[in-house]
Every structure is written in structure tokens, then in C-alpha cells.
Amino acid sequence: xxKKQTHDKDRFAEREAEKxxxxxxxxxxxxxxxxxxxxxxxxxxxxxxxxxxxxHEKEALRRRLIAMVRDGQLMKNRRGLYxxxxxxxxxVGRVVGHKDGYGFVIPDDGSDDLFINARQMRxxxxxxxxxxxxxxxxxxxxxxxxxxxxxxxxxHEIVGRLLSESGSLLVQPTNxxxxxxxxxxxxxxxxxxxxxxxxxxLTSQPGPTTRAVGRIxxxxxxxxxxxxxxxxxxxxxxxxxxxxxxxxxEAARFAxxxxxxxxxxxxxxxxxxxxxxxxxDAKDFDDAVYxxxxxxxxxxxxxxxxxxxxxxxxSALDKEALNxxxxxxxxxxxxxxxxxxxxxxxxxxxxxxxxLALVCEMTINATGKITAYEFHEAVFRxxxxxxxxxxxxxxxxxxxxxxxxFSELVPHVRELFTLYYLLHKTRKKRGSxxxxxxxxxxxxxxxxxxERIVAMTRNDAHRLIEECMLCANICAARFLLKNDFxxxxxxxxxxxPEKLMDLRKFLNEHGLKLPGKEQPTPGxxxxxxxxxxxxxxxxxxxxxxxxxxxxxxxxxxxxxxxGLAFDAYTHFTSPIxxxxxxxxxxxxxxxxxxxxxxxxxxxxxxxxxxxxxxTERRADEATREAVNWLKCEYMxxxxxxxxxxxxxxxxxxxxxxxxxxxxxxxxxHISLLPNDYYHFDPLRHEMYGERSGVRYRLGQPIHVKVVxxxxxxxxxxxxxxxxxxxxxxxxxxxxxxxxxxxxxxxR
Numbered sequence: 001x002x003k004k005q006t007h008d009k010d011r012f013a014e015r016e017a018e019k020x021x022x023x024x025x026x027x028x029x030x031x032x033x034x035x036x037x038x039x040x041x042x043x044x045x046x047x048x049x050x051x052x053x054x055x056h057e058k059e060a061l062r063r064r065l066i067a068m069v070r071d072g073q074l075m076k077n078r079r080g081l082y083x084x085x086x087x088x089x090x091x092v093g094r095v096v097g098h099k100d101g102y103g104f105v106i107p108d109d110g111s112d113d114l115f116i117n118a119r120q121m122r123x124x125x126x127x128x129x130x131x132x133x134x135x136x137x138x139x140x141x142x143x144x145x146x147x148x149x150x151x152x153x154x155x156h157e158i159v160g161r162l163l164s165e166s167g168s169l170l171v172q173p174t175n176x177x178x179x180x181x182x183x184x185x186x187x188x189x190x191x192x193x194x195x196x197x198x199x200x201x202l203t204s205q206p207g208p209t210t211r212a213v214g215r216i217x218x219x220x221x222x223x224x225x226x227x228x229x230x231x232x233x234x235x236x237x238x239x240x241x242x243x244x245x246x247x248x249x250e251a252a253r254f255a256x257x258x259x260x261x262x263x264x265x266x267x268x269x270x271x272x273x274x275x276x277x278x279x280x281d282a283k284d285f286d287d288a289v290y291x292x293x294x295x296x297x298x299x300x301x302x303x304x305x306x307x308x309x310x311x312x313x314x315s316a317l318d319k320e321a322l323n324x325x326x327x328x329x330x331x332x333x334x335x336x337x338x339x340x341x342x343x344x345x346x347x348x349x350x351x352x353x354x355x356l357a358l359v360c361e362m363t364i365n366a367t368g369k370i371t372a373y374e375f376h377e378a379v380f381r382x383x384x385x386x387x388x389x390x391x392x393x394x395x396x397x398x399x400x401x402x403x404x405x406f407s408e409l410v411p412h413v414r415e416l417f418t419l420y421y422l423l424h425k426t427r428k429k430r431g432s433x434x435x436x437x438x439x440x441x442x443x444x445x446x447x448x449x450x451e452r453i454v455a456m457t458r459n460d461a462h463r464l465i466e467e468c469m470l471c472a473n474i475c476a477a478r479f480l481l482k483n484d485f486x487x488x489x490x491x492x493x494x495x496x497p498e499k500l501m502d503l504r505k506f507l508n509e510h511g512l513k514l515p516g517k518e519q520p521t522p523g524x525x526x527x528x529x530x531x532x533x534x535x536x537x538x539x540x541x542x543x544x545x546x547x548x549x550x551x552x553x554x555x556x557x558x559x560x561x562x563g564l565a566f567d568a569y570t571h572f573t574s575p576i577x578x579x580x581x582x583x584x585x586x587x588x589x590x591x592x593x594x595x596x597x598x599x600x601x602x603x604x605x606x607x608x609x610x611x612x613x614x615t616e617r618r619a620d621e622a623t624r625e626a627v628n629w630l631k632c633e634y635m636x637x638x639x640x641x642x643x644x645x646x647x648x649x650x651x652x653x654x655x656x657x658x659x660x661x662x663x664x665x666x667x668x669h670i671s672l673l674p675n676d677y678y679h680f681d682p683l684r685h686e687m688y689g690e691r692s693g694v695r696y697r698l699g700q701p702i703h704v705k706v707v708x709x710x711x712x713x714x715x716x717x718x719x720x721x722x723x724x725x726x727x728x729x730x731x732x733x734x735x736x737x738x739x740x741x742x743x744x745x746x747r
Contacts, residue, residue, distance in 0.1 A: 024060045025050055027068055031084055034074070040083030072108060072151055075131055090131045090148060097126035097177035105132045105145055114145030118179070123147055123208050125155040126177035153205050158182055158214065159235040161223060161712065164194040171200045171214065172712065175236045180206055188215035197223055199235060223711075226448030229629035230330045237622040240324050241335050246316035251339040254310065254346055258354045258379070262309065269359065269380040273412050274303055276349050277386045277465050284336075285349040286576040288357075288382045289468050291415040297365040298419050302472040303380055305347040306356040307575035308585040311338065313602075322608070325615025327577035330626050331442040336577070343576050351385045358585055360472040360572070364419065368426030373475040375588050384409055391461040420464040423471065431523025432565045435546055438539070440663045442630055450634040453662040469573040470564070476572035476584055481558060485597060486605050487587040488580045488612070490569045492552040494519070494562040503548040509684045510541065510699070522565035537699025540648060544698075553613040554580045556605035580612045628714050631664045635709045635716055642721045647700045650687055652680040655696050657704050657718055666716030668704065674725055 010016070012026035025033070033050070034041065041049070043062060052061055065082055068074040072092030074082050085092065091114065093105040101118035103126070114132055124130055129152035136144040158178065160171040169184040174197075182200050192198050200214035220231055234241050243251075274288040290301040311317045321337050328335040336343045349355050357380055363372040384406060386394075394402035394410065395417050403410050428434070438455045445451035473490075480487045495503065500520070507514055512532070516524035525545060532538045549563060554571075561569035572588075575581040583605075590598075649656040654669040670678055673696075676689040685698035696702070703721035710716075 020060075022054070022056050022060065024052060024057055024064065027064065027073060030064070030068065031073060034082065034084040040077065040081035042080050042082070046082070070151060072129065072131070075149060085131070090133055091145070092129070092131060092151070095121075095124050095126055095128045095130055095147075097121065097179065099176035099179065101179040103177075105130060105147070112143055114143050116145055116147060120145075120147050122180060123206050124150050125153070125180070125206070125212075126175070127154040128152060129154065150205070156202055157217065157235070158200045158202065159220070159232050160198065160200065162189070162192050162194050162196050162198050162216070169194070171198060171216075174232050174712075176714070180212060182214045183211045184214060184216060190216045190219070192216045192219050195223055197221060197225075197228060197232065224633070227333070229626045229633070230333055232629070233330070233622040233626040234335070236625065237618050239328055239335060239618065239622055240320070243339060244316065244320060247320045247339065250316045251341045254341050256341075256345065258346065258356060262356060263354065263379040265377075266356070267359070267376040267378040269301070269303070269357075269376075269378045270354070272301065272380065273383045273409055274301070274349075274380055275384045275386050275409060275413065276351070276382050277388060277391050277461060280387050280389070283334075283348070284343045284576050285382070285385065286347065286574050287465070287469065288349045288380070289416060289465070291412060291419050293415055293418075294363070297363060297371075298415065300362045300364055300419060300468065300471060301359055302362070302468050302573070303349065303355075303357040303359045303378065304472070304573050304581075304585070305349055305576055306358050306377065306585070307338070307342070307347050307582055308358075308589055309356050310342055310346060311582060313586070317342075321582065322579055322611070325579050325612050326619055328619040328622060330623055331630060332444055332448070337579065338576060347576050349382045351382045354379055354381060358572075358588060360475050362471055362475060364423070364471075366422075368422045370471060370475065373478070375475075375479060375592060377589065377592060386413075388459060388461040388465075391464075392459040396460060416464055416468070417460070420460065420467050423467045424463065427467070427470075427565075428526065430565050431521060431526050433522050433525045433563045434529065435542055435563075438663065442627070442634075450630055453631065453634060453664070455661065455663070473570055473572050474566060474568070476588065477558065477566075477568035477570040479591065480570065480584070480587055481568055483591045485587050485591050486556055486603070487570060487584045488554045488556060488605060488609050489558045490552060490561060490571050490580075491555045491557075491559045492561040492563050492569075493550040493559060495548045495550065499548045503544065505683055506544055506685060506698075507541075510537070512541070522562055536701060537646070540646060540699035543648070551617075554609040554616075556609055578612075579615075580608070583608060625714075629711065632709055632711050632714055632716060634662075635664060635666075635706060636711065639706050639709060642703060642705045642723075645702055645704055645718075647696055647698055647702055650680065650685045650696065650698050652682075655687055657702055659704075664716065666704070666706070666718045668718045668720065672707070672717075672719045674720065 010025055010029040012028050013023070016023035016026050043065065047058055047061060052058060065074065069076050073085070075085055075090055076082050091105065091107050093107040093114070095103055095116070096106055097103040101121060103116045103121045105114040105116055107114070114134065116132070124147055128150050130147050131149040131151055132145045132147050134143050135146050138144060155178070158171065158173050159175070160173040160182065162184070163170045163172055169186060169189050170181040171184055172181050182202070184200070197220040198216050199218040199220060201217040202212055202214045204210070204213040206212040221228060272290050274290045276285040276288045278285055286305045288303045292299055311321060317338070324337045327337045338347065349357070357378050359376045359378040359380070361374045361376060362370050365371050390402055391413060393399040394406065395413055440453050441456050442453055443451045477489060504514060512528065514520055514524055514528055529542065529545065532541050535541070558568050560567050570584050571578055571581045572584045573581065575585050643659045645657040645659040647655050648658040648665060654667050656665055656667055658665045670687070673687065676692045676694070679688045679690060681688055687696045689695065703724050704718035705721050706716065707719050708717040
């Protein structure tokens, strides 16, 4: 094929000519050419057939083919032949590993996942990009596959524990999605000793018949060293935690106080008695509130730290804030999104100092409806830093000492409570879903050893601030929509048909019904939640209801917030610790200053939304991992002790139990259930003893004994308490219907 023929047939030739001085055939044309060709081709064959003779053309095609393989458009086999994936029945996707050794390939094209067995998973790590082939479709219709080639290795460092086995050194990864141990040559171990936690740099990736090999890059310390759980979680989830030099230099330029120049051309609200209300151990205060009665309604001011004044687009600070996406809160430690000079200094609304803020001023009528709102760039002063408990005692419990201490503020804080009760009532009437799931706090003693795990109690002061923030977030979303200005919305969609079907089956087994037929509303969920408050299994039912809903994400398109029952909602109130809030602030400032809408080249809100949703999930997973480690550590010296709990999940291999009050979860494996054949009934969420009639159901109270704690695996094993074992012998429940024989699972 001559060059002119190639040019004429290439639909994207003009685009290539604009981009390159010496254009070659486009990616699209190469794909079409290889698809039409009867077999794959080598680089020399393609050069000849496409009539590319010049040395620069040869090099350009070589690089383009490499890029197309990297991007999953072509495959290069071991004989150096390039072929179109469609012709080779290959699928491009990302590997997701499972702690039991097997995994899945999640195809880029959105098609169904491929199950990958443990043997196949030896040649790839979790998160690698691979080419895979469907090898089988099992009796359930699930596709099974084999990994043909790893086209992108995404794991280069691994955290784990150094072990010595039969004279060889291995590192056992702490990330449970990576099931392969890493081989460490003796001369690559440095001074690391078996048993220590280390960071391994991979020098060789795994292959079909070869192990991954690495060298010790960093010795983190002893396995049980205080704070190790956080260091491991940070590295496992690749959380950015060190400030780049450019960020340190930028942060060093800020003064400690707000300059008088910065307060010019801002609304001056320093005369209003704003207060911050936060937790006892909070260090950064990004919101302050003030409320006053006006006629038959109220005016509510919510002042939010004006982070956008200090963190300018495309600065080093901005790039690192985007990279982090959010602050990450571990027990006793925070990885902030912004350096301390901002997060605890200039942007923290400390009392009795000038602070710059974006203020949402709202007019609310006697029925709790927001009838008007305005946003202002302002300067103000918080008059006091109150805690939730102080505020509650001062207003609800009428603490005389506190009322005397904050006498000038008491009338204004009372107005806040009056308004809160109305807003809360209005929100309940609207059908907002209020999941009041318990949260726990880990209390540390000396040497960062856990003293106890306690449930966090919430009072009306917590809820008051939440209600004020909800109001400001609603107004921010409305402001963006009204001005047709882009930003990120907080999107929470309702349950999928599949999840809804599973939920209804579960509720039926518990004598409950979710109203709303095919499309339940938030109000339907709220009614059900209100009806189960007094039930002993309310916590479990709430958890199942919550799991039926989609995960909230950030997105440039407003799709409403199902859980809060809002048509439009965004995050505006925490720009110190969430990047999406900072983006919303920039949009609001642009509207106030009548700036033009930024082009997609300047701001890609879709990419920002995807990235910030990812960093939020990443933070959740990292904190969950650290907390799980700490809870396992807490239980290490409690082997043999008995505790009350509730069955939190039932699976085919056993029942998970959450211990009452301390919220530690462990497994009673099916093999530890006594003297019977047990069957798993997924419809009823129960395990059923065939002969004894004993059944174990989701939400059922239970007493257990701790039999094993494995810190490396993050697992706690329980068995029934001695008392329960003797009870089951005396009074079996024969009333449960037997499941069908095909569901039998031998002990």
C-alpha cells in the first residue's frame, strides 16, 4: 500500500498532520488495518506494508505500537507479532485480588467480570492492567478467564513482614489483596531482621513460572511497634503523606495573621457573635455559625474558611491538595490535605482573630423553609470556640457555670437550638433518611496501647451543626444551578433493582416491609427506620438498609441526593479537609466576581469528580484497615474470654459476630459450630443445624468465646460460649424448616 493510499484511507490523517511534522498512520487506521489483515504482523512487515521507509517513520511507528500495546489497543505476542485484540478474543481489564488467592479481571469495556483462579493470579498483582481470555462459562453463567499478558504493572513497592523459611527470606505482604510472597535475595535484605516490617522495592515482577523478587528499601520497625498500623495503612493504600519541597516553600511564605489588605472589599461581619462548635480534640475549625430571629423567622449565617483565597489554582499547594483529595483521619493521627500553617492557622476559624470567609446568609421562615440566601466574601471574628458537650450542657441542661462564662452568647446559641428543632422536624417530614449508626473511638494509654474502645455519643449540639451545614450545602448547590456555573455535586442515587430485591427478601424474613413498590422514596426508608428503633436487631437492620443504597460520589452533573431527599446537594462546608469543597468555593467566588466559566482545558470537573471519589474511598479503606489492626491488637490478650454480641453477617462458611459495646467483629467458622451438619440459607440470612434444629440468624444476640487472634491476617476467631453450648444441647429449636438437600454444607 502506497503512502498516498494510506493517507486517503486514514480518516484521521489531517489530525495527525496537524499534530506532527512527520505524520504516520493514526492509531485508528493501524487498528483497522490489523483487523482486516488475515493474521498478526511484525514491525518490519507493517513498515513494508504501510510503505514507511524513512528512519524517523520507522521510529515513530515503533513508539506508536508500544503505546497501543500499553493502552490495551493491541497485543504483542512472544514472537513479536502485533494483533488487534478483537481478532484475538482478548479482554483488557484491571485485576482485583482477593485475600484467598483468587481474583477478578474488571474489563475496561464494562462487560461482566472474569473470575481468575489462584494459579493464574500468581503472574499478576492486584491493580495490574492485563490482557485476559475467557476460558469457560460455569453453570451459573459466570465467565472464567486466564491472564494472557500483564500490560501495565501498577505495584512497584510492597509493605510486609520479613520472614525466614528454609534459609530463604520472604516478605509476606500486609495488603490482603496480594497473596504472593516476595522473594528477597540475601544480599538485598540490608540490615533487616526476620519479624520486622519492611518496604520492598520490586526488582522483578511475577511471571507464569517465576516469583516476584525485591530488595528491602526501608525498615519500618518491629511488628508490634506503636503506630505501625498507620504506617502500614499509609503505604498499603499509597496515601500521600510527605510534603513536596515546593509546597513547603509556598507554605513558608504565609504570614501568621490575616493582613489588613486581604480584608479590603469584603463584607465586614466582625460585629456579629459567630461561634465555632466542634469536638473536644478538633484542631482545625472550618465553620462558624450565627443565628438571630427576624420577624416570624430567622436569619442564619454559616461562615466557612475562605481556603480559595490562599490556595490558588495550579499552585504547588493546589496540586498537592488535589493529589491528596481529602484529609485522612486515623485514630490519634491526621494526614491533612493542607499544611498546618493553613489547616491549623490562617484557615482555622480560631476565636478572637480576624479570618477570611465565604459566608452563606440564609432567611428561613416559620415552617423551616429557606426563602432567600446570599453568598458573601467576608471578614469576621469567631467570639468563642465551644465544644459539642459544652453547648449541650449550657443550653439543654442549663449548666449555670457555662451560662455565666458565655453569658453574651447564650441568647444567640438558644436561637440556634430553636431553629435546629424546626429544621430537623421539617427534614423528617420531607423524608430524609437518618442513619444513626454507632461510631467508636479508640482510647490509647501509655506507649499507644489501646486502653479501651468506646461508643461515641451524639447529642443535639452535633445535630444542630449538621443541620446548619446541610442548609449551607443546599444553598451552594442551588447557587451553582441558578447561575449555570460548573462545580462538583454530591450525588447519591437510590437502590438498584437487584439490591432492592435482595433487601425486600431480607426484610420479609424479619417480618418487615419497605413501602414504595418498584421505586421506594427516601421517606419510605425513613418510615421503616422509625418503626425498628425499639428492636434489638435495629443496628443490623440499619446496616442492611444502608448497604442497599448506592455509594455517594462527586459528579459535575446534578442527580440529587437520595439519602437526604434533596433535589440538589453539594459539599461547601469543609474546604480545609475536602478538595471538592474547595472547587465549589472557587465556583462561588467566580460567580460573585462575575468571572467567565473556565474552559474544560482549565478545569475538567468530571476527572476531578472521579479522582475525589477515589481518594475518599482510599481514605475509608486505609482507616478501616488501621482500625481493624488496632482492634485485633486489643483482643490479643483476651483469648479465652467470653463476650456478648450480635450476629452481623451469615455466610456459607460461618457466622460473623460483632461484640456488644466494643464493636469488634470476628468469625465463628462453620467447623466450630457443634455436633451437627449445618446449612446456609441466603434467603433467610441464617445457618441451620439439620439434626438439632438450632439456627443462627442475622441480628440474633449471641455469647461467644475468643479462641484465636491473628494480627497478620487481621482475623479474630470465636466459638460459642460454654453457656450457649450447654443451652443448645438442652433446648433445640425444631421449628425451622429444613433447606433443600442441594444446599447441604458438611461441617
